[in-house]
Amino acid sequence: MEFRRLGRSGLNISEISYGNWLTHGSQVEEEQAQACIKAALDAGITTFDTADVYANTAAESVLGRGLKGQRRESLEIFTKVFWPTGPGGPNDKGLGRKHIMESAHASLKRLGTDYVDLYQAHRFDRTVPLEETFGAFADLVHQGKVLYIGVSEWTAEQITQGAALARELKIPFVSNQPQYNMLWRVIEPQVVPASEREGLSQIVWSPIAQGVLTGKYKPGQAPPAGSRATDENGARMIERFLNDDVLTRVAKLESLAADAGLSMAQLAVAWVLQNPNVASAIVGASRPEQVHENVKAAGVKLEADLLAAVDEALDGVIERDPTLTRSP
Incomplete structure (x- = not known):
């Protein structure tokens, strides 16, 4: 495993982090979930990402x-x-003071820890003054219950506003957690430049596009039984990629991965890590062997001609529209 600094902070995190969004407490039984966590630890992963809403608190x-x-x-x-x-x-x-404070204390109890290293605003809340949200975060930092503050799926403008408040309150605002992969690059035009300017890193989710970039979904065929596309929550996230045009182009990546000595999943995870503003790629798993496969992407350097070949293979189905980064 290799490690990167999170934003402009002194916090080192593993290049591959383990997340349990659609698995723990819902899709995967307890014994299997624990086996996946052990596999992550055995593979050298030290960074673990979750949220209070995952499986309605059960994942924590x-x-x-x-x-x-x-x-x-x-x-x-x-x-x-x-x-x-x-x-x-x-x-x-939402991100009102009452919900933030109560949610933080409940998360700490469920996680069995006195503090979390990073507490993230899961979306932007337009109904609450940003000063109230960051004031609550500041209190948690000053109480020692939170070490660093991050956000998820914020726009460049929202990140800039948050960074200004964080400086005023003297709290470490260090990260954004967006969806990012070969097919979904909406953070590149605006969010990444704003983050670099403000000293934030990206901790990216869905580096394999909910499994699409592993090649397991085939054009003209029904999704495999038990796959993410057959889960109610997962299906909503993956449906934009499940068309024959996308899947046909993704199939072209198989030979590129093989030539590089990588699986398609490893190629996809390594691809996001080539972006210097990405500190870590979050991987999930329903089986321990998936963890062991994905961690092999850590430290992999992809040559410029391979990156160009990926772009050529996927040309026409890559989404880059920055307006697609939005909150409810």
Whole structure:
């Protein structure tokens, strides 16, 4: 495993991080989830990403149990706040002070830790003054319950506004967590330049496009049984990629990966890590062997001609529109 600094901070995180969005507490049984966490630890992953909304808080509890007994100082534990949790009361969502403070304390309890290394605004909340949101984050930082602040799927303008407030409050705002992969590059025109300017890194989710870039979805064929595309939540995220034009072009990557001595999944994860503003690629898993395969992308350097060949293979289906980065 190799490590990168998160933004302009002094925090080192593993190039490959382990996330449990659509798996722990929902798709994957407890025993298998724990086996995947152990595989991540055995592979040298030290960075673990979750959120209170995943499986309506169950994913945090599963991760907390999986990391129990590990040396806390050797781990970087990330979680998020924004989406509705609990019974869905009027203050069970958003980035108001009440929800942030209550959610943070509940996350710490479920994760079995006194602090999280990174606490992230899971989306931007237009209904709450940004000063209130960052004021609550600042209090958590000053209380020692949160070490660094991050966001997820914020626009360049929102990142710039947040960075100005963070400087005023003297709290470390260090990261953005966007979707980013060979097919989905909407952060490149605006979000990445703003992040570089403000000292933030990207911690990217869906580096293999919900499995599309592994080659397991074939043009003209139904999705494999048990795949992400057959899960209700996963299907909504993956449907934009499940058309024959995209899948036909993705199939061209197979020979490129083979020539580089990589699997298609390894090529996809290594591709996002070529972007110097990316600190880590989040991978999930339903089986331990998936973890072991994906971590082999750490430290891989892709030659310029291979990167050009990827662009040529996918030409016409790459999404670059920066307006597609948005919050509800």
